Amino acid sequence: MFENLSQLALQQYWWVIVSLLGALFVFLTFVQGGQTLIYTIAKNESERTLLVNTLGRKWEFTFTTLVTFGGAFFASFPLFYSTSFGGAYWVWLAILFFFVIQAVSYEYRKKPANFLGAKTYEVFLILNGAFGTILIGTAVGTFFNGAMFSLNQMNQVSWETSYRGLEAVLTFHNVALGLSVFFLARILGALYFMNSVESDDIFARSQKQLIYNTIPFLVFFLYFLIWLILKEGYAYDPATGEVFMEKFKYLHNLLAMPLVLVILLVGVVGVLWGIGSSILKTVSNGIWFAGAGTVLTVFALFLIAGFNNTAFYPSNADLQSSLTIVKASSSHFTLTAMSYVSLFVPFVIAYIWWVWKAMNSKKISDEEMQEESHVY
Template sequence: MEIYSLLQHYWWFIISLLTGILVFMLFVQGGQTLIYSIGKEQPERDRILGALGHKWEITFTTLVTFGGAFFASFPLFYSTSFGGAFYVWMLILLVFVIQAVGYEFRKKPSNLLGERTYDFFLFLNGFLGTLLLGCAVGTMFTGGEFVVNRNNIVNTVGQNVISVWQNPLLGLEALFDYRNVALGLAVFFLSRVLAIHYFFNSVSTKKIRAKAKRPLLISSIGFVVSFLTFLISILFSSGVTYDPLLETFLREDFKYFINMLELPIVSSLLIVGVVAVLYAIFIGLTKRSDNAIWFSGAGTIVTVTMLLLLAGYNNTAYYPSLSDINSSLTISNSSSSEFTLTVMSCVSLIIPVVIWYIWYAWKKMGRYNNKSSDQSNYKK
C-alpha cells in the first residue's frame, strides 16, 4: 500500500474511532432523556444531572474534534455534507448549544428561563442530538443527493460552488429513509442504555436502580430492534464501489455484506463489539451490574468504529451520491493532501497522552464518587 493510501486509511480509522467514542460519550445525552422518568423527583434529577454534568464537556469536545478532524482529513466531505445537509447539521448544532447552557444555568438563581426550561433543553438535546447524529451517520451508508464538480471553482460567473446539494430539504430528506431513522433510534436507545449502566456504576442508589428497571428494559429492546433493523437492511442494501483500475464508480448489491466477508478482522471485531453490548444489556437487566458500563462502553466504541470502517474501507464510497454516482466520496478522492495527513498523523501521536490525562483526572475526581452528589456546586 502506498504511503498516501496508508495515511488515508489511518485517518479514516481515526474518524471512525472518534465517531465510536462520540457515540459512547452520548451516554450524557441518553441520561438527559431520563430526567422525566428516573429523574422525575428532584433529588434523583439533581443527582443524575450532577453526575452527567462532569462529563458533558468531554462529549461536546469529542463532537468538536470529530468535526475538526473531518474538516482536516476529508475536507470534501466537510464541504459537501455540511454545506448541503444544512438543516440536519444546523439542528444538531442548535441542540448542542442549549445543552451547554443547560447544565451551567439550570440551578443558578435569576437564570431568566427557569430551571424547568433548562431541564427541557437538556431533554431536547438528549433526544434530538442522538437521533439526528445517528441519522447523519446513517447517510454514510444510504447516501445523499449531491453533485461534486471540482471544475466549478474556475467559474467566475454562474455556479462556482464545488459541492451542490440537489434536494431542497437540505438534508432533512434523510429522515424519510427508514434505515437512517433506524440508526438514529438505535443511537438514541443505546445512549439511554449506556446512561443507565453509567448510573449503576457511579450514582446508583436504591431508588435510582428501582426506577431504572423499566426504562432500561424499554431502551434495551428499542436498541436491539432498531439496530438489527439498520444492520440487516444495510447488509442487504447496495453500496457504491470505486474501481481504482478502471477509475469508475459502480453500484454493487450487498456491498456491505461483501465488505464483511472481505474484511474479516473488521467484521470479527464488529461481532465482538455487538456481543459485548448485548452482554452488557443482559447483565444490566438481570443483575443491574456495576460493570455493565465497561462492556457496553467498549462494545459501543468497537461496534461503531468497525461499522464506519465497513463504510469506508475496501474501495467503498463512504458518502454515496444518489444524484450522480461519480460524485460519491471515497477516502481516496476526498482526503487532504499527503503532506497534511502526515503532519496530522504526527500530531495524532499525542492522543494517548490526552486519553491518559482524561483518565487520570477522572480517576482523581472519582475517588470521592458521585454517590455523595455534587449538586452543592451547582447551587448559587
C-alpha cells in the same frame, strides 16, 4: 516515519482515526441518553439534581469529542466537510443548535435569578438528548444510503433538494440508525446512573429502563444491520475511480476484512453482555462492557463504510460525485504533518481517563450535593 508511507496508507490511517473518534463519541452520548431519563428515573427535585450533576461532570467530554471528530474529518477529508457542511447545512445547523442549548442548560440551570426556571433548561437537556442523537445517527446513515448532492469539475457542491440534508429522514434505513443511537444512548445513560449514583431507588429504576429501552434498540439496530448486509452498496474501481452499485457490498466488505467482522461481533456481544449482566446480576459495571462494545461496533461500521474500495459518502443525484477516502482526502504533506500530531492522542486519552477516575472515585450522593459549592 509517516512521510515514507504512501498516500493511500495515510488515507487509511486517518480513516481509522476518524472512525475511532466517531465510535468514542457514540459511547459518550450516554450523557444525552441520561438527559432524556431525568424525569423518568428521578421522582423529585433532589433526585433530578443528582442525575443532572453526575451527567454534568461528563458532558464536556461528549461535546469536545464531537468537535474533535469534526475537526479531524475537516483536516483529513476536507472535500467531505465542504460537501456535507456546505450542502446539507440545515441538518448540521439543527445538530449544532441542540448541542448549544445543552451547554447553556448546564451553565444556567442552577444560576441565581434564573428567570427561565430550572425546568426550562431541563427540557432543553431532554431535547438535546433526543434530537441530538437521532439527527446524528440519521446523518451517519447517509454514509450507507447516499445523499442528494452533485459536484462539478471544481468540486463545488450543488444540493438537489431544498431541505439541505433533512431529506435523510425520508429514508427509513437512515432513521433506523438514528433511533438505534437514541435508544442505545438511553441504555448507556441508565447504566451510567447505576454506576455513578448512590441511591437504591435510582438503581432500581435505571435497571427497569434498561429493559424498556433494550427491546426497541434491538429492533431498530437489527433492522439496520440486516438490511445493510442485504442491500446494494457503493463500490468504486481503484484503477479508474468509477463508482458503481454492487449487490451485497457491505456483506462483501465484512467477508473481505475478517478482522472487522470479528470487531463487529465482539462489539455486539459486549453491548449485550453489559445490558444482560446489569439486568440479571444487578451489577453496576455494565457501562464498561456496553461502552467498550459500543466503541467496537461503531468503529467496525465506519470501517466497512470507507474501506475495501467503498464510497463512504455516496451521491444519489450523481453517482460519480460520490466521495471515497481517496477522492476526498488532503494532500500527502497535510496528512503526514497531521499524523505526527496524532501521536499525542494516546496521552490525551490517558488524561481523560485519569480525570474520569478522579471524578468517579466515589458515587455521587445527596450529601455531596448539599456540600458542593458548584451544582449544575
